[in-house]
Amino acid sequence: MPESVNTYHSIVPLEWLGPHERRKSLAGWSSFVYRAIDRRDGKTYALRRVEGFRLLHEVAFAAVEKWVRLSHPGIVKLKEAFTTKAFGDHSLVFVYDFHPGAQNLYSAHIAPDPMASGPRAPWNLGHPNAKPIPEDTLWAYIIQVAGAIKAVHDQGMALRLLDVSKVLVTGKNRVRLDCCSVLDILSWNPTLSLELLQQEDLIAFGKLIYVLGCRDVNALEAAPKAIDTLMRSYSSAINNLAYFLLSKSNKKKTIDEVWVKLAPRMATETASLFSYADTLENQMMAxxxxxxxxxxxxxxxxxxxxxxxxxxxxxxxxxxxxxxxxxxxxxxxxxxxxxxxxxxxxxxxxxxxxxxxxxxxxxxxxxxxxxxxxxxxxxxxxxxxxxxxx
Amino acid sequence: MPESVNTYHSIVPLEWLGPHERRKSLAGWSSFVYRAIDRRDGKTYALRRVEGFRLLHEVAFAAVEKWVRLSHPGIVKLKEAFTTKAFGDHSLVFVYDFHPGAQNLYSAHIAPDPMASGPRAPWNLGHPNAKPIPEDTLWAYIIQVAGAIKAVHDQGMALRLLDVSKVLVTGKNRVRLDCCSVLDILSWNPTLSLELLQQEDLIAFGKLIYVLGCRDVNALEAAPKAIDTLMRSYSSAINNLAYFLLSKSNKKKTIDEVWVKLAPRMATETASLFSYADTLENQMMAxxxxxxxxxxxxxxxxxxxxxxxxxxxxxxxxxxxxxxxxxxxxxxxxxxxxxxxxxxxxxxxxxxxxxxxxxxxxxxxxxxxxxxxxxxxxxxxxxxxxxxxx
The missing domain is CATH 1.10.287.3700 (Helix Hairpins)
Known part of the structure; x- marks a missing residue:
C-alpha cells in the first residue's frame, strides 16, 4: 500500500475478501476500493482504483468533468479522477464521497452471509437476508434510483453501470448510485449513441427491480419465474413498472414516462419524507x-x-x-x-x-x-x- | 378570558386585530384562535373557538373522530373537539397541534403589511410581500397541498375548507392545512354527496394556485387576467395543473389525476427533500x-x-x-x-x-x-x- 497517492494519505482497503472469494471485475478490469484522507481538505474519501489501466484517450476525461459537476442526493458524488503509478502499475483512480458503514444492495439484501464482507453501520444490520425486501423499502429504492437516472439523463449523460453491486445503501431505506463515470473512461467509445445508452439504463433499472424483488442476481435467467415471484410479493404498481422497463417496444422509452408511472405512489413517498424531515427538525431543536x-x-x-x-x-x-x-x-x-x-x-x-x-x-x-x-x-x-x- | 377550558389552561389569544380590521368569519360564524396548555400532557395546543354555536346534531361529531385519527405531514393535526360554556356563551372548540410562529398563506404572501398581525418566526419574515412567490416555493406548496388532499380523499373524507387563510406556513416552504373538520360540524348536512364535496376541494385547490400565483384573493373575479398573470410568471406545468383543476368537465376529476400531472416535477421535489434530510442528519451528528x-x-x-x-x-x-x-x-x-x-x-x-x-x-x-x-x-x-x- 503506498504512503500516499496524489494528495491522498492514510490509505486503507475497504473490502474484505474471503479466502474463496474472487475479486469482482468492473467491465473486465480488476478494481479495488480504499478509504483515504485528502490533505487539501482533511476529509475522508473513497478511492476506486482500476488496476493496470493505461489511458489511451485523454478526451475520455471530458466525461469526468460532467460527473464532478453533478450533485444529486441519489448519486455518490465524484470528486475527481486521475491516473497514477503510485500503486506500482498504471492505475486509474476515481475519488468519491465516502459514506461510512455503507454496503451495496447485493450485500444488504441478497448475499447469503451479509457479515462476511466486513463491518457496517447499524442500519445495515437490520436486514435479515432471509426475508424479502418490504414493499415500502423497495419503493423507496425505486424512487431514489429513478430520481438519480432522471438527473443523469436530463444532463445528457447515461449511467452505463447499474446493478445491485453498484447501488450503495447509505442509510435506512436510503440509496445512492456508485461508480458513476467509471465506464465513460473504461469503455470509452464516441460512436455509441446517447439514446441507446439511456435505453440500456432503463433496462438495467427494470432488471434491478426483478433482482431485488426475487433476491437473486440471476433472477431473469428464468424470466417467467421471476415475473411470477415479483407478482406474488409486490403490488401491481411495482410489477407494472418493472415489466414496462423490460418490455420490448419499438417506441423509445424515457425516464419521464417512468415518473408518470410512479405518480400514484408519490403522495405516500413525499408524505413520509416530510414526516422524516419534521422528526429530524424536532430532534435538532432539542x-x-x-x-x-x-x-x-x-x-x-x-x-x-x-x-x-x-x-x-x-x-x-x-x-x-x-x-x-x-x-x-x-x-x-x-x-x-x-x-x-x-x-x-x-x-x-x-x-x-x-x-x-x-x-x-x-x-x-x-x-x-x-x-x-x-x-x-x-x-x-x-x-x-x-x-x-x- | 376564562382561567381554563376543559383541561386547557394558560389561554392566550393568538390573533392581533388592528383597530380597523374585522374578524373574518368561518362559514358565517365568528371564530377566535387561542394558544393553551393541556394539563394532561403539558403540551401547547391551538384552540379554535366558534362563538355562539349550539350543537344540534350530536351525530356531526362522528366526523371529528375520523379527523383525529388522520396523521399527515400536510395537515394540522386535530386533537379533539368539544362544546363549552366556559367563554360565557355556547362555544364549539377545536383543539389542534400548535405550530409556533406559523402564519397563513394570506399573511405570508398576500397581505399588504405582513407585520400587522403580530410576531412570527424567522422563516416567515423572509417573504417580502411585494415580490411574487418563486416557482420553487409555489411547487412546494402545491405538492404538499396535493398530498394532504389525497390523504383526506383516500379516507373517504373531504376538506370542504381550503383557501389562503386556511393553509398555515409552518416552516420554510412548508405548509399544513388548517381548520380541518370545522365545516363537518358547522355545515353538517348528511344529504351532501362525498363525491360533490371532493370535486369542490379540487376546484378550491385550483383557485388557491391562481390566488397565490397572482397574489390577489380576488384574482378569479377577472379570470382571463388571472390566467394571463399566471402564464407570464410560472411554468406551463403549473399553468396546466391550475387550469385543469378549474376547467369545466362532465367527467369527474380525481386527486390521483392531479398526481399524474405532478409527475414531471416529482424528481426535483424528492431530490430536494432527500438533500434536506441529508443536511439535517449531518447537523444532527454534530x-x-x-x-x-x-x-x-x-x-x-x-x-x-x-x-x-x-x-x-x-x-x-x-x-x-x-x-x-x-x-x-x-x-x-x-x-x-x-x-x-x-x-x-x-x-x-x-x-x-x-x-x-x-x-x-x-x-x-x-x-x-x-x-x-x-x-x-x-x-x-x-x-x-x-x-x-x-
Missing amino acids: ELENARLVRLLAKLGFVNERPDFSREQRWSETGDRYIIKLFRDFVFHQVDEMGNPVMNMGHVLSCLNKLDAGIEERIMLVSRDEQSCLVVSYKEIKSCLESAFQ | ELENARLVRLLAKLGFVNERPDFSREQRWSETGDRYIIKLFRDFVFHQVDEMGNPVMNMGHVLSCLNKLDAGIEERIMLVSRDEQSCLVVSYKEIKSCLESAFQ
Whole structure:
C-alpha cells in the first residue's frame, strides 16, 4: 500500500475478501476500493482504483468533468479522477464521497452471509437476508434510483453501470448510485449513441427491480419465474413498472414516462419524507439546547475554583462572584434528608436553562458552613457570571 | 378570558386585530384562535373557538373522530373537539397541534403589511410581500397541498375548507392545512354527496394556485387576467395543473389525476427533500456530541468540590479520586506564561472528548501547589470518574 497517492494519505482497503472469494471485475478490469484522507481538505474519501489501466484517450476525461459537476442526493458524488503509478502499475483512480458503514444492495439484501464482507453501520444490520425486501423499502429504492437516472439523463449523460453491486445503501431505506463515470473512461467509445445508452439504463433499472424483488442476481435467467415471484410479493404498481422497463417496444422509452408511472405512489413517498424531515427538525431543536448548555457549563468550569482567584477580593465570601460558587453547589451538590448526594440530571438541566434565560425566579443559596444564606434571582446570577468574563 | 377550558389552561389569544380590521368569519360564524396548555400532557395546543354555536346534531361529531385519527405531514393535526360554556356563551372548540410562529398563506404572501398581525418566526419574515412567490416555493406548496388532499380523499373524507387563510406556513416552504373538520360540524348536512364535496376541494385547490400565483384573493373575479398573470410568471406545468383543476368537465376529476400531472416535477421535489434530510442528519451528528458532553460535564460537577467528600480518604491528595479534581483544573484552569487565565473552548472540548472515549493518551496533572505531579491516561481518569458513581 503506498504512503500516499496524489494528495491522498492514510490509505486503507475497504473490502474484505474471503479466502474463496474472487475479486469482482468492473467491465473486465480488476478494481479495488480504499478509504483515504485528502490533505487539501482533511476529509475522508473513497478511492476506486482500476488496476493496470493505461489511458489511451485523454478526451475520455471530458466525461469526468460532467460527473464532478453533478450533485444529486441519489448519486455518490465524484470528486475527481486521475491516473497514477503510485500503486506500482498504471492505475486509474476515481475519488468519491465516502459514506461510512455503507454496503451495496447485493450485500444488504441478497448475499447469503451479509457479515462476511466486513463491518457496517447499524442500519445495515437490520436486514435479515432471509426475508424479502418490504414493499415500502423497495419503493423507496425505486424512487431514489429513478430520481438519480432522471438527473443523469436530463444532463445528457447515461449511467452505463447499474446493478445491485453498484447501488450503495447509505442509510435506512436510503440509496445512492456508485461508480458513476467509471465506464465513460473504461469503455470509452464516441460512436455509441446517447439514446441507446439511456435505453440500456432503463433496462438495467427494470432488471434491478426483478433482482431485488426475487433476491437473486440471476433472477431473469428464468424470466417467467421471476415475473411470477415479483407478482406474488409486490403490488401491481411495482410489477407494472418493472415489466414496462423490460418490455420490448419499438417506441423509445424515457425516464419521464417512468415518473408518470410512479405518480400514484408519490403522495405516500413525499408524505413520509416530510414526516422524516419534521422528526429530524424536532430532534435538532432539542439538541441545539445541548450546545447552549455545554457553553454554559464550560463557563462555570472556567470561573469556579480557580486557585489564582482565591487571593482576589471579589471571590471572597463578601464578593459578588462568591454567588457563582454557591450556585454551582446548588446545582450539583444537592443532598437528601439523610445527607446523601443526590444526582438529579433534571434538576441540573432545569437550573442551567433558567440561568441561561436569566429569569426573575429567586433561589436561596446556602454557604457551606450553613451559617449564612443569600436569596438571589437567576437574572442576578447570570449577570455575575457575565461580569466574571469581562 | 376564562382561567381554563376543559383541561386547557394558560389561554392566550393568538390573533392581533388592528383597530380597523374585522374578524373574518368561518362559514358565517365568528371564530377566535387561542394558544393553551393541556394539563394532561403539558403540551401547547391551538384552540379554535366558534362563538355562539349550539350543537344540534350530536351525530356531526362522528366526523371529528375520523379527523383525529388522520396523521399527515400536510395537515394540522386535530386533537379533539368539544362544546363549552366556559367563554360565557355556547362555544364549539377545536383543539389542534400548535405550530409556533406559523402564519397563513394570506399573511405570508398576500397581505399588504405582513407585520400587522403580530410576531412570527424567522422563516416567515423572509417573504417580502411585494415580490411574487418563486416557482420553487409555489411547487412546494402545491405538492404538499396535493398530498394532504389525497390523504383526506383516500379516507373517504373531504376538506370542504381550503383557501389562503386556511393553509398555515409552518416552516420554510412548508405548509399544513388548517381548520380541518370545522365545516363537518358547522355545515353538517348528511344529504351532501362525498363525491360533490371532493370535486369542490379540487376546484378550491385550483383557485388557491391562481390566488397565490397572482397574489390577489380576488384574482378569479377577472379570470382571463388571472390566467394571463399566471402564464407570464410560472411554468406551463403549473399553468396546466391550475387550469385543469378549474376547467369545466362532465367527467369527474380525481386527486390521483392531479398526481399524474405532478409527475414531471416529482424528481426535483424528492431530490430536494432527500438533500434536506441529508443536511439535517449531518447537523444532527454534530449536535449529538453535545448531549454526550453535557452528561460528562454534569458528572464532573456532581463529583468535584463536594464538601461532604472532603472528609473522605479517597478524596485526599493520596486518594484515587483526587485525580478527577486535578483533571478538572487541567481542563478549565489553564494559564498562559504570564499566569493569566486562558479560556479555550477547543481545549475543553478536546479534553472531554478524549475522556469520554477513554483513550490511552497520557497527560501530566500538576497539583495546585506545583509540588507534585501525576502522569495518567484518559483511560485511567475515565475509570476514576466511573467508580466515583458506584
